[in-house]
Amino acid sequence: MTRRVLLIEDEPHIAEAIRYILVRDGWSVASHGEGGSALEVIRREVPDVVVLDVMLPGRSGYEILEEMRADPDLATLPVLVLSARGQSADRALAEGAGASRFIAKPFANAEIVAALRQMAGA
Amino acid sequence: MVPFNILVAVCLAYVCLLFLxxxxxxxxxxxGRAGWLRSPVIYTLSLSIYCTAWTFYGAVGYAARSGLEFVTIYLGPTLVLVGWxxxxxxxxxxxxxxxxxxIADLISSRYGKSNxxxxIVTVIAVxxxxxxIALQLQSVTLSFGVFASGTPEGWALPDQSATALWxxxxxxxxxILFGTRNLDANERHHGVVMAIALEAVVKLVAxxxxxxxxxxxxxxxxxxxIARIDASSIADWPLMxxxxxGLTFVSAAAILTLPRMFQVMVVENSDERHLATASWAFPLYLMLMSLFVLPITVVGLSVLPEGANPDLFVLTLPLAEGQGKLAMLAFLGGFSSATxxxxxxxxALATMVSNHIVTPLWLSLREGGARAPGDVRxxxxxxxxxxxxxxxxxGYGYYHMSGGSAALAAIGLISFVGVAQILPAxxxxxxxxxxxxxxxxxxxxxxxxxxxxxxxxxxFGSGGLLSEALLREGPGGIGWLRPQALFGVDGLDPLLHAIFWSMSLNTGIFVAGSLLTFPSPVERMQGLAFVNAFEHDAGARGWSRGGAEAEDLLTMSQGILGAEEAQRFFQAEAAAQGKAGFLPDTTPExxxxxxxRLAGAVGTATAHAMIAQFAVGAAVSAQDLMAVASEAQQILEYSTQLEAKSEELARTARQLQEANEKLKDLSVQKDTFLSQISHELRTPMTSIRAFSEILMDPDLPGEMQQKYAEVIHDETIRLTRLLDDLLDLSVLENRKVQLSVKVANLHDLLNKAVQAxxxxxxxxxxxxxxxxxAEHMPVITDTDxxxxxxxxxxxxxxxxxDAERPELTIAARRRGGRIIVDFIDNGSGIPKASQRLIFEKFARLTDTARAGGAGLGxxxxxxxxxxxxxxxxxxxxxxxxxxxxxxxVRPESAATAEAA
Structure with a gap:
């Protein structure tokens, strides 16, 4: 059974890179590049893990995350938050909103893969 | 016989002595060793300026013309001094x-410091x-004349008027030399008083x-x-x-109101008790001065030739008897009286003129008012x-106009009646x-x-200042306005007539005016201080046994000191008197x-005035209230200063707060900016790093290698451009740009831009x-x-x-001195809410259609x-x-340079 990951990232190059490394690692990858409709996509796709960028057009990653945590169906879905802001304050903000993991950009590819494996396994 | 020159020399020598x-x-x-200078004797002698040349020479003339009536001139002052x-x-x-x-100051001060x-008083007095003064000139001139001619009849000087002028x-x-050598704060002139005391002795002795x-x-x-007096016509003069x-009244009034008498009696007085001495010593002096008036008159009348001027008997008798030295002494006596x-x-008059007319006028003419004290001095x-x-x-003018012929006594009485007008006020x-x-x-x-x-x-005589007709028939023939028969009162002695009407109208109108008007507050206070001069001694601040109620005082003190403090003080005081409770006896101590104690809190004057309100019998003097006012003024000034200071502090605080807000804003802006830059930098770097790692994968297919290397290349260029933009913006924002101004055609510039x-x-x-x-126009600017x-x-x-078929219209034109170029596309435009944001840094509105910009454009x-x-x-x-x-069209600086 392939593990399914939903990638919500507006930067096409970054989305492409992540998609490549995850597919290589054996994941099934769906991706979406906009914040406003992200929740619908999550509910539709029902992924095992979500990779969520913070700065999205339409709606910020934190808002999406908070709504997910408020929704019983999505409350426990593992979410990896990616942020171009790597300060500890940003990390705290992400965890407060209910992030399962937080990784700052730019990241090491292996770091993403390891994190997702762990989150999906748990 | 004394030669005229020697006479002048003696006069000068005498004047020098007075100076010394x-x-x-x-x-x-x-x-500080005034000592006997301030003795009652000197004070009494200084009062003798009442006896002028009029008294010295004129009393004899008066007696020769009107018998014993001359005594009234001494009677009035004697009554005033005896009833001192x-x-x-x-x-x-x-x-x-x-x-x-x-005296002008006294009246002005009494009626609310009204200038x-x-x-008015100054004008009347002058x-x-x-x-x-004319009278003094006349007597000195006459006496000079007598000596110059050497004959009892006098009048031999070539030009009497010239002598008077000299x-x-x-x-x-x-x-001027005597009286204005310096300016005394209290207007006292010890030197002058001493000199006139000496002159008093000289004239009495003479x-x-x-x-x-x-x-x-x-x-x-x-x-x-005595036999001669009985035989003479003087004894036959009827007493009127x-x-x-009238004359006694006028002379009594005059000694109080003559400016010079006020000067020596009140202003120069250094000790109230001197009055007690003067009250008997001055009448004695007057008596001695008048002792020989009748003998000189009758002897003169009988010894000297018919028609000799009796006003000069004092001088001409010794001369006629060949007593040159005695005549010289008599001359010096007369000279002393006049000088x-x-x-x-x-x-005295100059003080009044300068204090009430010249100085106020000068100060009001000068804008700004405040002057250095030295200047005012x-x-x-x-x-x-x-x-x-x-x-x-x-004085000389009057002497000149009146012809110098009127009898001395008559002139003197005119002055007396004039100054007596001040008496009612x-x-x-x-x-x-x-x-x-x-x-x-x-x-x-x-x-x-x-x-x-x-x-x-x-x-000035009929036909003088008033025409003969006016004197006889009144102005315009109105009989009841005849100067010497006002309101139809005819047949009265002109002098008495004038005394009666001037004094009664003066007093009547004064009383009526006072009853009909209300005094101002300052007037009321001054009135109180003047009328109750003895009841409240402003100098000593002691309280006699006051009727103050301890309870009232406690209430008042609580208001000032605070309840606890006041009660403690009152309790301690009561305890000291051996009483329990809070209410001590209100002893003076x-x-x-x-x-x-109160003064410590509210100032001495205020404390005094407050206590005075409660201490029965102690009126609040004007000075007390003035002092209160000045104290309040000081407090007010102080609090105004404080207010200004606190306002300044508030302003500084506000400025600091503003600066702080600005810094905070700047700090927030900086944080936002840094965080935005961080985001803008990290995004391409993320791609570059991720794809670099992917490229390290040996299994990566060739076409993918090519594609991902291109991504890395593009992202690197994007990073470089971002850094360039940031640096450019920083330079532009600091206005440190080196502009290279060139002339170009706007059309060419637009072509270049469209091409790029x-x-x-x-x-x-x-x-x-x-x-x-329309685009062909020159433009002078940094064209790049x-x-x-x-x-x-x-x-x-x-x-x-976002139009399906995007179009852009570029419209250029000149308007005024400016070039205007509009760029309008056919898309949906920018939402209203965002319009004011688009020129801010990183204000990229949407990421969907980004083309490598970082939102700095x-x-x-x-x-x-x-x-x-x-x-x-x-x-x-x-x-x-x-x-x-x-x-x-051209840069501002160049434009202004050209305009200039």
Whole structure:
């Protein structure tokens, strides 16, 4: 059974890179590049893990995350938050909103893969 | 016989002696050893300036013409001095308490420090003194004349008028030297007082010497003289009770109101107790002065030839008897009488003129008012000197106009009646609290005018200042307005007539005016201080047994000290008196301690006034209230200063707060900016890192390698451009741009920009609308920078215009001294809410259609236009996105240089 990951990232190059490394690692990858409709996509796709960028057009990653945590169906879905802001304050903000993991950009590819494996396994 | 030259030399020597005496006295006083200078004897002798040349020479003339009536001139002052405790003592007390400098000051001060009253009194005093000074000139001139001719009949000087002028000039110089050498704070002149005391002795000795010579040298002793008097016509003069009463009254009034008498009696008084001595010593002096008047008169009348001027008997008798030295002494006596009167009168009048007329006028003419004290001193001294000269000039003028022929006594009485007009205001002022300034002014003016009309102007003789017809039939034939028969009162002696009408109208109007008007607060206070001069001693601040209630005092003290503090103080005081509770007996000691305690909180004057409210029998003096006012003023000033300071502090605090807000804003801006930059940098770096790692994978297919290497390349360029933009923006924002200004054709610049932007989304069809002829205009600016702005706008349109068939219209024109270029596309435009944000850094509105920009483009455009002296703005309501670039045809600095 392939593990399914939903990638919500507006930067096409970054989305492409992540998609490549995850597919290589054996994941099934769906991706979406906009914040406003992200929740619908999550509910539709029902992924095992979500990779969520913070700065999205339409709606910020934190808002999406908070709504997910408020929704019983999505409350426990593992979410990896990616942020171009790597300060500890940003990390705290992400965890407060209910992030399962937080990784700052730019990241090491292996770091993403390891994190997702762990989150999906748990 | 004494040669005229020697006479002049003796006069000068005498004057020098007076100077020495005055100088020595002043030196003594300065060294604080006034001692006997301030003795009652000196005070009494100084009062002798009452006896002028009029008395010295004129009494004999008076006796020769009107018998014993001359005695009234001595009777009035004697009554005033014998009854000194009634009026004089109060005047002196008030004068010292109020630091009065002249009679004008006294009246002005009493009626609410009204300068108008000061001016009125000054004018009356100066006008009234004029005949009097003329009289001194006349007597000195006459006596000179007698010596010059050597004959008893006198009149032998070639030009009597010229002699009088010389005398007036000499007296002016003498008075200025004497009276205005320096400016005394308290207007006291020890030197002058000493000199006139010496002169008093000289004139008494001279008159007594002449008298003794006449009685025992010419006549055959006392018995003979009495027999002669009985035989003479003097004994036959009927006593006229009306004139006696009138003259006694006028002379009594005059000694109180004559400016020079006020000067020596009140202003120069250093000790109230001297009055007690003067009250008997001065009448004694007057008695001695009048002792030999009758003998000299009768002997003169019988010995000297028919027609000899009796006004000069004192001089001509010794001369006729060949007693040159005695005549010289008599001359010096007369000279002393004249000079002492002129000096003191001129000093007193000059003080009034300068204090009430010149100085206020000068100060009001000067804008700004406040002057260095030294300047005012100089001004006051100068104005006094000029006043002295003017007063003597007036005296000379009167002498000249009246012809110098009138009898001495008649002239003197005119002056007396004039100054007596001040009496109602003065007496009313010190005895009647209801007297008001309006009443006083009305009374004074009325009395003065009646005096002028009924006595002064007619004194120049009919056909003088008043025509003969006016004197006889009244102005315009109105009988009841005849100067010497006002209101149809005919047949009265002109002098008595004038005294009656001037004094009764003056007093009546003064009383009526006072009853009908209300005094101002200051007037009320001053009235209280004057009328109750004895009840409340402003100098000593002690309280006699007050009727103050301890409870009232406690209540008041609680208001000032606070309840606890006040109760503790009262309890301690009660305990000290051996009483329990909070209410000690209100002994003077207790009240004094309480006052001191309160003074610590509210100031001495206020404390005194507050206690006074409760201590029965202690009136609050004007000075107390003035002191309160000044204290309150100080507190007010202090609090105003505090207020200013606290306002300043508040302002500083506000400024600091503003600066802090600005810093906070800046800090927030900086944080936002850094975080935005961080984001903008991290995003390409993330791609670069991720793809670099992917490229390290040996299994990566070839075509993927190619594609990912291209991504890395693009992202690197994006990073570089971002850094360039940031640096560019930083330079532009700091206005540190080196502009290279060139002349170019706007059309060429637009062509360049369109060309450069053509590689933005080149895959899209894009239509440009331009009006080439309109674009041909010269523009002087940094053309590279302007092109940069144009490129940005064109490529933004190419990037973001969301129309199906994107179009851009570029319209250029000149308006005024400016070039305006509009860029309008046919897209949906920028939402209203975002329009004001688009020129901010990183204000990229949407990420969907990004083409490598970091959101700095329009921010850079705005900064470029600002550097070029132009603007860039969004034009709302044009359908699509519309931007207007506007810039001066030539740079501002060049334009202004050309305009200049």
């Amino acid at each position: 005496v005055a100088f020595a006295a002043e030196r003594r006083a300065e060294r 405790w009634l009026v004089l003592r109060k005047l002196v007390r008030i004068g010292q308490a109020q630091r009065v400098t002249s 108008l009253l000061g001016v 006008v009234a003194a004029t005949p009097y 005398v007036a000039g000499g007296l002016t110089l003498f008075t 008159l007594l010497a002449v008298g003794v010579f006449v009685v025992w040298g010419v006549a055959g002793g006392i018995g003979d003289v 009770p009306g004139r006696w009463i 002492s009167m002129v000096i003191v009168a001129a000093i 100089g001004l006051v001294l100068m104005s006094r000197r000029v006043s002295i000269a003017a007063i003597l000039a007036l 003065m007496i009313g002022g010190i005895f009647w609290r209801g007297a008001t300034g309006v009443g006083a002014a009305m009374g004074l003016v009325t009395g003065f005018l009646v005096w002028l009309y009924a006595l002064y102007l007619p004194s 207790f009240i004094e301690r309480l006052e001191r 932007a053509s590689n933005t989304r080149p895959e899209r069809a894009f239509t440009l609308h331009r009006d080439f002829p 920078r302007l092109v940069q702005v144009f490129i940005n706008l064109v490529s933004n349109a190419r990037k973001y215009c 329009l921010a850079i455009c705005r900064e470029i236009m600002a550097n070029l002296g132009g603007t860039i703005a969004y034009l709302p309501g044009q359908g699509g996105a519309a931007f207007r670039v506007s810039l001066p």
